[in-house]
Amino acid sequence: MAQHTTVSKLNFEYWLDKAIEWGQATTLESQKDMCLHLPQLQEFLRQIYETLKHMDSFVAIQQFPLIGQLLGRLCWNPFVIGYDESQKTLMWCLCCLYSSEPQNPVELKANSWIRSLLCHLLSSSKWESNEAETSTFTSTLGYTSADYYCHLVKNMVFSLVTELKGNQFNGLNIQGRVSASRVNAVSLFCLPLITLPDLTSLLETLLLYHGGASKEILSLEFLETVNEAFLKKKISLPESAVFNLWLRHPPSLEKATLYLLDQLVSIQLNSLEEVACVIKESLLPQAAIHPAIFRIVNEIFKNALWETSGTPEVMTVIQMFIQLFLQAHQNENKQHKFPLKAYFPYHHQPLVTALLRCPFGLPTTQWSQHLKHISDMLKAFVEDTNISSPADLFEIWFLVACFGEWLDIAAEQLLKAAVEPDALLWLLAFYYCPQNENQQRTQTMVEAQAVYNHLMMLFSCTVLSVKDLEAAVYSIMDIEQCCNQHLIIHLLTNFLLFSSGGHTIAQEFIYHITETTDSSKEVCNILIRTAYRINRIGEENQSTVKLLNELLQKLALKV
Amino acid sequence: MEAVLEQVEQLPALLAVSRFALVRDWDSLTLDRALEWGRYFQHLHDRFRTRPRLREALGRRLRRGQSGPLLSFPQLGRCPQLLGLALLENRALPPAACRRLLHSLLQPGAAAEVGPEPRSLVLLARRKAASRLLALPRCPPRPPEGMEPQLQAEAQLLLSRLREEGQEVEPAGEAAERLRWLSGVLEQLSQPRAFEVVAAALLLLRRGSGAEQAGGRGRDGSSLDGNQASAAGEECVAGPLLSWLLGSSERFSAFCLFLSGSLLASLAGHYSQLSRPYLDLLTVWGRHLLYDPLQGRWVESCLDKAELSWEELRERFSCLCQGSALLRGQTQAALKLLKAQDGDFKVRGLSVWTDLRPKLSSGIRV
Numbered sequence: 043m044a045q046h047t048t049v050s051k052l053n054f055e056y057w058l059d060k061a062i063e064w065g066q067a068t069t070l071e072s073q074k075d076m077c078l079h080l081p082q083l084q085e086f087l088r089q090i091y092e093t094l095k096h097m098d099s100f101v102a103i104q105q106f107p108l109i110g111q112l113l114g115r116l117c118w119n120p121f122v123i124g125y126d127e128s129q130k131t132l133m134w135c136l137c138c139l140y141s142s143e144p145q146n147p148v149e150l151k152a153n154s155w156i157r158s159l160l161c162h163l164l165s166s167s168k169w170e171s172n173e174a175e176t177s178t179f180t181s182t183l184g185y186t187s188a189d190y191y192c193h194l195v196k197n198m199v200f201s202l203v204t205e206l207k208g209n210q211f212n213g214l215n216i217q218g219r220v221s222a223s224r225v226n227a228v229s230l231f232c233l234p235l236i237t238l239p240d241l242t243s244l245l246e247t248l249l250l251y252h253g254g255a256s257k258e259i260l261s262l263e264f265l266e267t268v269n270e271a272f273l274k275k276k277i278s279l280p281e282s283a284v285f286n287l288w289l290r291h292p293p294s295l296e297k298a299t300l301y302l303l304d305q306l307v308s309i310q311l312n313s314l315e316e317v318a319c320v321i322k323e324s325l326l327p328q329a330a331i332h333p334a335i336f337r338i339v340n341e342i343f344k345n346a347l348w349e350t351s352g353t354p355e356v357m358t359v360i361q362m363f364i365q366l367f368l369q370a371h372q373n374e375n376k377q378h379k380f381p382l383k384a385y386f387p388y389h390h391q392p393l394v395t396a397l398l399r400c401p402f403g404l405p406t407t408q409w410s411q412h413l414k415h416i417s418d419m420l421k422a423f424v425e426d427t428n429i430s431s432p433a434d435l436f437e438i439w440f441l442v443a444c445f446g447e448w449l450d451i452a453a454e455q456l457l458k459a460a461v462e463p464d465a466l467l468w469l470l471a472f473y474y475c476p477q478n479e480n481q482q483r484t485q486t487m488v489e490a491q492a493v494y495n496h497l498m499m500l501f502s503c504t505v506l507s508v509k510d511l512e513a514a515v516y517s518i519m520d521i522e523q524c525c526n527q528h529l530i531i532h533l534l535t536n537f538l539l540f541s542s543g544g545h546t547i548a549q550e551f552i553y554h555i556t557e558t559t560d561s562s563k564e565v566c567n568i569l570i571r572t573a574y575r576i577n578r579i580g581e582e583n584q585s586t587v588k589l590l591n592e593l594l595q596k597l598a599l600k601v
Numbered sequence: 602m603e604a605v606l607e608q609v610e611q612l613p614a615l616l617a618v619s620r621f622a623l624v625r626d627w628d629s630l631t632l633d634r635a636l637e638w639g640r641y642f643q644h645l646h647d648r649f650r651t652r653p654r655l656r657e658a659l660g661r662r663l664r665r666g667q668s669g670p671l672l673s674f675p676q677l678g679r680c681p682q683l684l685g686l687a688l689l690e691n692r693a694l695p696p697a698a699c700r701r702l703l704h705s706l707l708q709p710g711a712a713a714e715v716g717p718e719p720r721s722l723v724l725l726a727r728r729k730a731a732s733r734l735l736a737l738p739r740c741p742p743r744p745p746e747g748m749e750p751q752l753q754a755e756a757q758l759l760l761s762r763l764r765e766e767g768q769e770v771e772p773a774g775e776a777a778e779r780l781r782w783l784s785g786v787l788e789q790l791s792q793p794r795a796f797e798v799v800a801a802a803l804l805l806l807r808r809g810s811g812a813e814q815a816g817g818r819g820r821d822g823s824s825l826d827g828n829q830a831s832a833a834g835e836e837c838v839a840g841p842l843l844s845w846l847l848g849s850s851e852r853f854s855a856f857c858l859f860l861s862g863s864l865l866a867s868l869a870g871h872y873s874q875l876s877r878p879y880l881d882l883l884t885v886w887g888r889h890l891l892y893d894p895l896q897g898r899w900v901e902s903c904l905d906k907a908e909l910s911w912e913e914l915r916e917r918f919s920c921l922c923q924g925s926a927l928l929r930g931q932t933q934a935a936l937k938l939l940k941a942q943d944g945d946f947k948v949r950g951l952s953v954w955t956d957l958r959p960k961l962s963s964g965i966r967v
Contacts, residue, residue, distance in 0.1 A: 120737075123730035130723045133707055142629075142700040153696055160703070161690055163726045169733040179755060179789040183762045184676045186686050191728040193757045197750035198735040205742055220742075227738035235731050 054108045057086060061115040070230070073121070077233045077263050080125045083116075087131040094138040100149060102139055109139070110152070117159045120169065125234035129163070136160060166190050195240045202228060203247045222259045225251060229264040236267055237276045249283040249290075258290055269294035273301050285329045292338060295329075299342045302326060306359050312598055314574035317362050327366035331374055336367070336385050344440055354567045361446035368400070389441050393419045397445045402579065410461035413452050417465040420472065432477075439476040442469075449473050450571055453536050456494065457501065467491060474529040486526050493530050497537050506543035508551055531561055535568045545589055552593060566597045605645065606662045612642055612680070613663070613672050619684055622693040629701035632688070636705055639684040646678035671782070675765040685722070746864045748801075756801035759786075760838060767837035776841075780848070783841050796856050799842055800864060806839055807871040843874050857882055858909070866920035870928045880921075880935050887914055887939075887957075892950045899953055911953075918957055 060083075064076050090109070094102050103109065113135055116122045123129045136156050144150045161167070166177040166187040180190050205220060206228075229248050235241050245268060253259050268287060271277045279287075288295040302324045311317050321327060330336040343360045350356050371382060386394045396416045404412060420442065424435075442449070452466045460466065467490050475486040500510055511534070538544035538551060556562040573590050576582045615638060618624065627635075649655045660674040676683065685706050688694055694702065706722050732750075744750070766779060787795040846853055857865060857879060869876040886909045890899040899911040909917065921932040936954055943952035950956070 120730040120733040124727055124734050127723075129726040129730065130707070133723070133726065137700075137703045137707060140696070140700050140703060142697040144696055153699075154692075157689075157692070157699070163729065164686065164722060165690060169729070179786070180758060182786050182789050183758050184672060184679070184683070185758050185762070186679065186682045187729070188682050188686075188722070188725045189679075189758060189761075190754055191725060191732060193754040194732050194750055195728045195735070197753045197757075198732060201744055201748070201750055202735065221740075224738055224740060231734045231737045235727075235734060238727060238731060240728070240731070 053086060054106060054112065057083065058108050058112045058115070061112055061119070064119055064121075065115055070227070073230060074261070074263060076119070076121045077230065077267075080121065080128070080234060083122065084126060084128045084131065087116075087128060087135065091131050091135050091138070094135055097138070099139050099141040099152075100145070103148075103152065109135075110155070113139075114155070114159065117163060121234050123163065124238075126237055133160065133163065195238075199240055199244045203243050206247045206251055220253070222253055222255055225253060225259045226261055229259075230261040233261070233264050233267050236264075236271050242277065242279070245277070246280060246283045249279070249286045260290070262291070265291040265294055269297060273298055281325060281328060284325050285332060285335070288329055288335055289332060295335060295338055296342060298324065299326060299339050300346075303343075303346055303356065303359060307353075307355050310598075312570070312594075314358070314362060314570055315577075317359065318366060321359070321363055321366055327363060328370045330363075330367045331371055331379065333380055333385060339363075344436075347440070348436075354564055357443060357446065358567060358571065360444060364444045365447065368398070386441065388437065390419070390423055390438075393423065394441070397442065397448065401447055401451055407459075409451055410455050410459055410466070413448065413455060413469065414462045414465040416448065417469040421465075421468060424472070435476055439472070442473060446571070447575065450568075450575060453532050454540065454572075456533070457497070457536050457540050460498075463494065464491075467494060470529055470532070474532075475526070486529065489526050490529055490533070493533060497533060500543065501537070501541050503541075503543045506547050508547055508554060511547070511551060527559065527561070528564065531555065531559075531564060532568060535565055536572075539572065539586055539590060545585060548589055548593060549596065552597070556597075562597055566594070569594050569597065602658075606658065609642070609645070609659050609662050609677070610665060611638075612677065615639075616672070616683060616687065619687040620691060624688065624691055624698070625693040625695060627695060627698045629697050632694075632698040632701050633705075635684065635688075636681070636702075639681040642677045642680040646674065646680075650674075650678070673765065682722075746861060746867075752797055752801050753805070755790075755798045756805055759798060760802050760805060763838040763841060776844075779841050780844055783845050787845065792855065793859055796859050799846065799856075800860055800868060803839060803842055803868055803872065804864075806835055839872070843872060847874070847878060853878060854882060862913075862917040862920035865917070866924045866928070869921065870924040876928060876931060880932065883909075883914065883917055884935070884939060887953045890914070890953050892953075894950065897950075899956065914953075915957060 060079065064072060067073065067076070090106075097105070113132060116128075116132060123132070136159060140153055140156050141149045144153055162169075164187060166180055177187075177190070180187065206225070208220075225248070228244075232241060232244060232248075236245065248260060248264070249268070251259070258265075265287060268277070268279075269291070272279060272284060272287075288298065302321065306317060306320060311320075326335075326339060330339055343356075343363070347356055347360065368382070371379065382398050383391060383394055393416065396412065396419065399412065401409065420438075424438065449470065452469050455461075456463055456466050456470075468487060471483055471487045471490055475483045478484060500506060503510075534555065535552070538548040544551075552565060556565055569590060573594065576587060576590070615635065619635070645659070649659060656674050659677070663672050663674065663677075685702070688702055689706065763783075787799070790798060846856055865879060869879050889902050889908055890911055891902045892898075893900045901908055901910060918932065918936070922929050924932075936958055940946075940952060940954040940958065943954055946952050946955050948955070
């Protein structure tokens with residue numbers, strides 16, 4: 043039968059051996075071993091249950107002769123019972139093995155044994171004793187073991203929290219009051235209990251605990267497990283606790299960042315507001331106010347971009363992250379917060395300052411001028427000071443790319459209010475094609491200028507046809523210059539949105555582009571970004587907004 | 602309404618049956634019915650807990666025919682667990698019914714189990730394991746007196762029940778009954794344990810410690826009232842406990858002998874009803890000490906009676922003098938009076954009170 047092949051005899055023996063080993067274990071090493079194996083054990087128990095629930099209890103015992111020993115031993119292991127849902131699965135397994143019509147002494151004995159185990163798990167008897175003595179005091183009061191243990195656990199947690207907090211008195215660390223090994227032990231022993239709501243205050247206290255030692259006191263397994271539980275939203279912690287977790291355990295931070303990227307890149311999101319929501323909930327922008335965290339997250343993003351060769355989705359996530367980070371930084375009330383420039387220490391400071399300027403803090407009439415300023419600085423930096431290594435070039439490019447909103451505004455301004463089109467075009471050309479060893483960027487610039495001039499001629503026409511724009515389309519089809527393609531699509535999309543003539547042919551033309559160049563995702567991305575920006579400013583003419591929404595709806599279906 | 606009252610009157614019988622061998626004739630249908638009754642009673646509780654008059658009526662009906670307030674309205678709310686766990690531990694329950702019981706205990710209830718936490722047995726098993734795990738790390742510090750977790754849990758349950766009682770029973774008339782019930786309950790524990798629990802409960806009431814607040818104050822009936830800490834409410838709870846302590850002089854004297862000086866001083870500081878009797882008791886013990894000129898110290902006159910030695914007596918008074926200003930004043934005034942009554946000697950060895958005073962004043966920290 044298919045069912046019992048998943049639960050092989052080998053697995054039973056393996057886990058039984060483990061259970062026996064753990065039963066005799068008192069060392070920290072063996073306890074760590076237990077904690078490491080808890081998730082797999084839970085999965086194994088789940089498989090057993092899935093198999094058992096279709097079987098008659100007598101058949102089950104025949105089929106899995108070791109099952110009694112295994113379940114029995116596991117019931118006496120508080121790590122296993124305390125973990126996540128293992129106790130539920132175990133009790134269900136026991137329930138399956140209980141026979142409603144015992145035919146022989148063996149079954150009767152099995153039933154009795156199962157009752158004992160369940161009483162041990164659920165009554166007020168002490169953990170070690172075998173007797174199911176109900177505490178008469180509790181029951182005379184009219185309460186059950188459920189009430190008793192509810193209070194007891196809360197008291198124990200409170201007592202531990204008080205003990206740990208008592209070590210920190212007015213900011214001074216009174217070392218030696220709580221030994222490091224004890225704190226380590228506490229963190230290890232409460233690992234199975236992380237998802238138990240009663241423990242939240244203890245988790246918080248542990249994460250905020252600083253004993254003054256230079257080495258990490260908390261058990262690494264504990265930190266990893268807390269991070270997992272937080273990422274999967276199985277527990278909720280106050281922000282300060284999460285930040286502390288990431289500061290003291292960089293692998294957790296890495297995991298959290300990668301998890302966020304996975305989440306956002308894999309699902310289809312229809313608006314940047316949704317993306318912003320997910321990023322904010324991850325607490326990473328808020329955490330990044332700590333420069334150490336910012337640095338690590340930044341590195342991870344760079345790597346991700348490098349590995350995916352700069353896909354627009356990843357770039358958008360990074361840009362959104364930086365925006366939210368800046369917002370969080372602004373909202374931060376602490377006196378000693380670092381100036382923003384401190385987060386970008388390796389770069390040309392005037393450039394950083396210019397990029398950090400929030401567009402909405404400037405009147406729109408000054409946008410073009412500001413962009414020219416950025417473009418000039420960047421050009422001087424890139425072309426005049428010999429940036430030879432690709433790594434350095436990448437660094438400066440990444441800096442600019444992070445502030446994607448300015449780039450989008452550049453593309454928009456080119457069409458709406460071009461004061462210095464060459465400077466803005468150069469900025470976009472740099473973004474789409476930073477390298478210039480073989481004059482790629484220069485070439486891109488030239489072609490972009492040609493397209494741009496063409497578009498500006500058509501800008502004021504109220505009636506346009508697709509043919510008028512086709513010349514631009516043909517230049518996109520030139521596959522050799524693919525960075526050109528992105529730039530031109532960007533310009534074209536903006537043209538369609540912001541010129542009166544463009545509105546009429548927008549749907550048709552976009553359909554045309556996306557069919558011929560497989561760029562529907564890209565166009566969609568541009569539209570989503572534009573929609574987000576327009577929603578924030580609120581001042582844009584209604585026909586553009588309407589068109590934008592229609593296009594998005596159509597494209598969302600296609601993608 | 603009369604029909605409901607009649608049904609409610611059956612609850613004590615139902616719970617009693619579930620604990621004894623009468624269940625051996627039950628089959629799975631009977632068990633289902635029993636569990637359904639349990640859920641029905643819980644439902645009644647949830648419906649009526651915001652209606653004081655109906656609550657009272659149901660409570661009174663429940664108590665009819667029971668000796669002392671064994672069951673009252675809040676227990677209706679806990680009926681499914683009370684019943685379920687009692688049946689689980691009842692070995693006389695036949696296999697078919699037992700299997701049915703296990704299934705329904707582990708099944709998340711049809712009514713959403715998002716209510717107060719204790720309703721889930723899975724959570725219970727997890728918490729029991731948690732209490733074992735959290736005690737594992739070696740060398741825990743000794744908790745301050747009366748604050749040991751198990752002791753506190755028992756005290757919290759006692760307080761919780763007393764509060765529930767306080768909300769149900771009409772004042773004055775039933776006080777004697779309540780006291781009798783309390784005695785019965787405390788007899789379930791060994792006397793030393795009972796003393797510890799009562800002391801812990803009295804301290805919890807006054808300190809209102811974080812653990813107490815965290816320890817499930819939002820229970821079945823009491824979560825509705827916003828002002829549980831109102832003076833009248835606490836009086837209702839402390840009253841029976843103090844009456845029990847002071848009710849018998851033997852018991853009170855055993856209580857004061859068993860507990861430590863600092864704990865008693867703490868209690869005396871919080872409860873003025875205790876400070877006077879305690880001082881009187883110390884006086885009696887003090888008078889039983891005799892001065893032995895050969896050894897140059899005070900000794901107990903009869904060693905077979907359980908009383909305090911000179912050192913212990915001194916320690917007790919010292920603790921009292923470290924208490925609140927009121928308590929300190931009271932103690933010092935009492936000592937002064939006793940010294941005067943004895944003749945106001947200044948020489949050592951003539952009056953126990955003379956010899957105590959200088960020891961204390963040097964030990965007093967400002």
